[in-house]
Amino acid sequence: MKIDISLYQRIVILTGAGVSAASGLRTYRGPNGLWNDDDVQAYGHVDRLQDDPQKIWRVFGPLREQILHAEPNTAHLFLAKLDANLQPSQEFLLITQNVDGLHQQAGSRRVVELHGTIGRTRCANPDCILPPYPDPDPHLETVPYCSVCGSVLRPDIVLFGESLPVDASWQSKRALRDCDLFIAIGTSGTVSPAAQYVRSAEYAGARTVFVNLEAMTPPNPAFQELYLGAAEDVLPVLFDPNQKLRLLKMIDVSRNITVCNESKKI
Numbered sequence: 001m002k003i004d005i006s007l008y009q010r011i012v013i014l015t016g017a018g019v020s021a022a023s024g025l026r027t028y029r030g031p032n033g034l035w036n037d038d039d040v041q042a043y044g045h046v047d048r049l050q051d052d053p054q055k056i057w058r059v060f061g062p063l064r065e066q067i068l069h070a071e072p073n074t075a076h077l078f079l080a081k082l083d084a085n086l087q088p089s090q091e092f093l094l095i096t097q098n099v100d101g102l103h104q105q106a107g108s109r110r111v112v113e114l115h116g117t118i119g120r121t122r123c124a125n126p127d128c129i130l131p132p133y134p135d136p137d138p139h140l141e142t143v144p145y146c147s148v149c150g151s152v153l154r155p156d157i158v159l160f161g162e163s164l165p166v167d168a169s170w171q172s173k174r175a176l177r178d179c180d181l182f183i184a185i186g187t188s189g190t191v192s193p194a195a196q197y198v199r200s201a202e203y204a205g206a207r208t209v210f211v212n213l214e215a216m217t218p219p220n221p222a223f224q225e226l227y228l229g230a231a232e233d234v235l236p237v238l239f240d241p242n243q244k245l246r247l248l249k250m251i252d253v254s255r256n257i258t259v260c261n262e263s264k265k266i
């Protein structure tokens with residue numbers, strides 16, 4: 001089932017690491033990551049701000065260096081164009097778990113960054129007046145300190161052990177409350193936040209769509225439709241009425257059918 005975006009008034013899209021994979025970004029965890037899971041959780045924990053802030057920069061500094069050279073891919077550009085071409089009456093929010101800033105670099109304007117942005121630095125002191133600022137330095141060798149209050153400076157991302165930013169959470173929940181189309185792209189559909197968000201969208205009566213390279217195990221029944229493939233391949237086909245769904249494996253959960261293209265059921 002194609003998505004005719006003109007039929008929807010309140011659209012919410014959630015993106016995860018799968019959207020940035022085609023931009024060549026290695027994640028900082030996982031099998032091909034820069035760190036193993038145990039180290040990244042220990043070194044990237046908020047408690048290190050107190051006892052060893054250099055560890056935080058050693059984990060996240062290399063990610064910052066990678067992202068400096070990354071470019072938005074077809075999926076980022078597609079979502080930016082989708083946003084730009086909506087009617088003024090249509091509400092839209094792109095919620096991302098990614099910290100790479102590539103949605104904004106592609107031109108997306110209505111973006112909520114759930115986990116912050118790795119390319120910005122901010123003061124660790126919540127009462128400090130220093131605003132977050134773009135910073136290309138990975139600070140791998142020396143911990144930087146705030147010029148205003150002398151506290152440690154940190155990457156402007158959510159560290160392990162920290163809560164999501166209140167404003168980002170609030171904006172996301174508000175948009176989900178009355179959305180009529182929710183699409184999760186390149187993220188796990190079975191864990192937070194996608195698993196929670198899709199339940200909110202389902203409760204609001206929205207059409208719920210999952211796009212990812214791999215299927216969910218177990219499937220989350222709150223998603224009505226699943227499209228399997230790389231985001232940059234699936235998105236242009238899914239929204240284009242003139243292209244057949246031949247690239248896609250589509251699972252219509254509500255009717256319990258799997259469709260490989262528009263005509264063939266398996």
Ligand SMILES: [Zn+2]
Binds near residue numbers: 125148151
């Ligand atoms: Zn400060």
